[in-house]
Amino acid sequence: MHLQRLKKIVGNYLSGQSSTEEKVIIEQWFKDARAAADEEVDLGQYDERKALVFGNIKTVIETNSIRKTGGSPRSKLRYLRWVAAACILSVVFLAYRFRNELSDMIAPPMMYTIVTDQYQIKEVILPDSSVVVLNVNSRLRYPREFNSSRNVTLSGEAFFDIRKNPDTRFTVNASHLRVDVLGTSFVISDAGTTETARVGVKTGRVQVNIPDEEQARPSILLPRQQFSYTVGKEAGKIEDNAAINTDWTAQLLVFRNTPLAEVFSAIAESLHVKIVSNNHEINKRTFTGSFLKEDDITEVLKILSLSYGLEIKQTGDLIEVN
Template identity: 30%
Template structure:
């Protein structure tokens, strides 16, 4: 049952929103994996029934190309169930997921990844999870995060994982196979190190914070830039302005977060709210204009309840709030 809920949440995340080509490719790789294949088909049917999409000549051409590539891939290895029912989703998948410029990459024709069986781990709001990768590296996934990685790295030149959300990595050292975390806006490469990456689709920036070792962060897009981080440094990439900043931080705070603490240093109210929503699986309504210019320092213990956290914010910031089940109103 929990697996079904996770699958539905992933599909809800990627439909009905504007995502980058990279995010669509990542979703496509997850979609074509064997895991929960039948349930994915049922959820796609629901999306189709609710979609106003119109099939055009361009849609048909793109679908025929996608179908041809997927069919050819299946002759090598079955990744997911593909039958006549999928034809009903042509407009939905092609128009919302795979513009013609990236159809080729959806089926991932690269020799290094062609036969790799992928594993996906999704952590719902209100939960955290620790994952051990095939090479022994450890990943602490925060709430609302999706991690995708190969089931083994035996036939690959590097160790690549794909992240949407927030995760801390303790990387097993292997100089012969670089460890790379791919997100929508930048890639983080490490040999043996401990670092955290935050890349939630709804956030205004993507962050990489280094605790130990050495990492290289490469920002994608026009004017691709690479930066080397030292311990206690954080790279912030602002999506709208394409701006990159490297800040000095106390990276030991991330060790506390892996133990369940919520720690905010000079953080905007919007960041605090987003973190609380993910941790407690609630929705919080507030006047974003009222708190737009204020920054706060606050720490919450792992065993503090939502009501206790709200009371702390009442004492610290002066907020007034009302809670109705899993919805909180702040004024």
């Protein structure tokens, strides 16, 4: 007989489903034990255990009778009252603990979306005074106010300089990666169409997750490390001593073989000026170069007029190009 068989025999007997044979086996077990027990004479060999067990029984009986006399309907009611109070308290506590999430649910916070086109680089100051520089063709979405958490959404490339707040982590949900920090500066390059998403760290510590890869454990990055994840391929890679390029963050407009007409309209939009031109030549020329944030409009125009021999006349916000 094996263990499983015996288990089944015992189980069947207890549930009243024994076959005749199984029943006979168990009853024989009782019979044998009973016969052996009847032969044993009480010489007081188990008196110690006898006293111990009786002590245990007495203790349990006494404890139970105390509980019983205390268990009048009145005290039951009181007990229920305490339960109710505990319930209310826990609801209040939970409501307080998740007050921000609750208020977000009831009245979703107002969100801002900042978008850059192919020429623009924009600097955004977040509600916690963290700075984000958005590279070309990127989009950043963030709430008007941060509460318990600091969550933003990014598609494209951006440099983040996050204000330190040990109590509230800052999370960037990019197209393929999720980056969690407390206060550091780093660059994320991750758009919906990106083949390789990257995170490079300038200062502090950064945690990167790949939400789509459930098995992937979060990677912790230190300064000068760059994490890259080829979308769809398994794990991300960490590269040490990476050159984290943030030069572009100082720029304002970037052009590569861009027709001058488009350069002018990009300048007009970024610098809030109006540019008019009757010169058709400018549509045939292209411009490659960038303007920095600190460059003012006069500087920008001077560069362009020298490069192309244009005559540029500025009257307040109106600029004429000939």
